[in-house]
Amino acid sequence: MRYSRQRELIYNIVKGRCDHPTADMIYASAREIESNISLGTVYRNLKALAESKEIDTLETVDNRLHYDGNLTAHSHFICVNCGNIIDLFNEIKTPNELGDMGLSVTQSKCVYYGNCNDCKDIK
Amino acid sequence: MRYSRQRELIYNIVKGRCDHPTADMIYASAREIESNISLGTVYRNLKALAESKEIDTLETVDNRLHYDGNLTAHSHFICVNCGNIIDLFNEIKTPNELGDMGLSVTQSKCVYYGNCNDCKDIK
DNA sequence: ATACCTGCAAATTATTTGCAATATA
DNA sequence: TATATTGCAAATAATTTGCAGGTAT
Numbered sequence: 426m427r428y429s430r431q432r433e434l435i436y437n438i439v440k441g442r443c444d445h446p447t448a449d450m451i452y453a454s455a456r457e458i459e460s461n462i463s464l465g466t467v468y469r470n471l472k473a474l475a476e477s478k479e480i481d482t483l484e485t486v487d488n489r490l491h492y493d494g495n496l497t498a499h500s501h502f503i504c505v506n507c508g509n510i511i512d513l514f515n516e517i518k519t520p521n522e523l524g525d526m527g528l529s530v531t532q533s534k535c536v537y538y539g540n541c542n543d544c545k546d547i548k
Numbered sequence: 549m550r551y552s553r554q555r556e557l558i559y560n561i562v563k564g565r566c567d568h569p570t571a572d573m574i575y576a577s578a579r580e581i582e583s584n585i586s587l588g589t590v591y592r593n594l595k596a597l598a599e600s601k602e603i604d605t606l607e608t609v610d611n612r613l614h615y616d617g618n619l620t621a622h623s624h625f626i627c628v629n630c631g632n633i634i635d636l637f638n639e640i641k642t643p644n645e646l647g648d649m650g651l652s653v654t655q656s657k658c659v660y661y662g663n664c665n666d667c668k669d670i671k
Numbered sequence: 672a673t674a675c676c677t678g679c680a681a682a683t684t685a686t687t688t689g690c691a692a693t694a695t696a
Numbered sequence: 697t698a699t700a701t702t703g704c705a706a707a708t709a710a711t712t713t714g715c716a717g718g719t720a721t
Contacts, residue, residue, distance in 0.1 A: 426700085427694085427695055427696070427699085427700050427701070428694095428695065428696085429694080429695080429700085429701055429702080430694095431701080431702070432701085447685090448685080448686080449685085461703075462702090462703085463702070463703045463704065463705095464686090464703095464704095465686090465687075465688080465702085465703070465704075465705090466701080466702060466703070468685090468686060468687070469687085469688095469701085469702090470701095472686095472687090482609065483657070483659075484607035484608060484609060484611075484657075485607060485659070486605065486607060488607075488611070488613060488684090488685080488710080488711080489684090489685065489686095490611065490685085490686090500657075500658040500659065500660065501657075501658070501659045501660070502659075502660045502661075502662065502664070503659055503660070503661050504661075504662070504663055504664035504666075504667050505661050505662065505663065506663055506664070506667035506670050507664065507666065507667050509664050509666075511664065513660070523660060523662075526665075527664070527665035527668065528660070528662055528663070528664055528665070529662045529663050529668065530660045530661070530662040531661055531662045531663075532660070532661040532662070533658065533659065533660045533661065534606070534607075534623075534624075534658070534659050534660075534661070535623040535624070535641075535656065535657070535658040535659075536606075536608075536623065536624045536625075536626055536656065536657050536658075537623065537624070537625045537626070537636070537646060537651070537653045537655070537656045538625075538626050538627075538628050538653070538654055538655040538656065538657070539625070539627070539628065539646075539651055539652045539653040539654045539655070540627055540628065540629055540651075540652050540654075541625070541627035541629070541630065541632055541634065541650070541651055542649075542650035542651070543627075543630065543632075544627050544629035544630050545650065545652065547629050549675085550674085550675050550676070550719085550720055550721070551719095551720065551721090552675085552676055552677080552719080552720080553719095554676080554677070555676085570710090571710080571711080572710085584678075585677085585678085586677070586678045586679065586680095587678095587679095587711090588677080588678070588679075588680090588711090588712075588713080589676080589677060589678070591710090591711060591712070592676085592677090592712085592713095593676095595711090595712090611685080611686080611709090611710080612709090612710065612711095613710085613711090
């Protein structure tokens with residue numbers, strides 16, 4: 426991967442914020458600094474950065490991909506009312522522990538990724 | 549919600565299969581029985597059934613919403629190579645336990661849903 | 672009879688891609 | 697110089713929606 430000013434900007438934006446922005450949010454931020462950066466470039470670089478594991482992705486019910494600059498292991502709480510996404514560090518897991526933070530959990534979804542038995546030897 | 553033959557069909561399709569079909573897969577199944585059911589009807593009813601908690605949704609990296617007829621608490625394993633989605637029951641959680649099933653875990657994503665502090669009193 | 676629900680097709684939204692020009696190594 | 701990357705605009709893919717007619721209660 427060759428260096429590009431645009432990719433570095435996008436990387437820094439994602440790394441520098443604590444919310445979990447979508448591509449268009451990152452595009453808006455980027456244009457404040459690089460006024461003619463294109464949306465295609467933002468999408469292309471977000472995808473490249475995610476593939477090279479420099480940033481992480483978060484899939485939500487709103488059907489838009491969210492990006493996360495924090496690569497340390499953590500979970501997320503998503504408010505079904507306002508859509509706010511809250512980071513959960515320190516192995517906070519039980520509904521009771523989350524309740525103590527003011528978060529009433531109604532549902533949880535846990536997804537593991539990796540290679541299944543059939544694809545064990547591939548890549 | 550009023551009864552409709554189409555919704556009952558869609559509901560039965562989602563409940564009756566163990567994979568985690570997308571809207572177009574459900575549409576294809578539905579058309580085998582109800583040959584002129586429309587894609588819009590499938591989308592509308594899947595959304596309605598998910599909102600009324602009769603079926604569940606599963607968000608994946610492929611950016612298509614998957615549906616799950618199994619409402620019992622369980623997690624999922626998604627193969628990053630073939631995209632196959634495997635149900636994980638019985639509180640199987642650690643990478644070691646998953647390894648024993650032939651699943652090599654490289655990543656996990658856990659998302660909790662509910663109301664945040666600001667939205668506590670809403671609905 | 673009153674809405675809810677449908678099929679259809681067009682609209683919307685998110686994301687991807689082809690291309691000619693530009694920038695990096 | 698070779699080719700990765702860009703901006704732009706058009707294409708694609710998933711999902712939603714407006715509407716006129718059909719259907720459940």
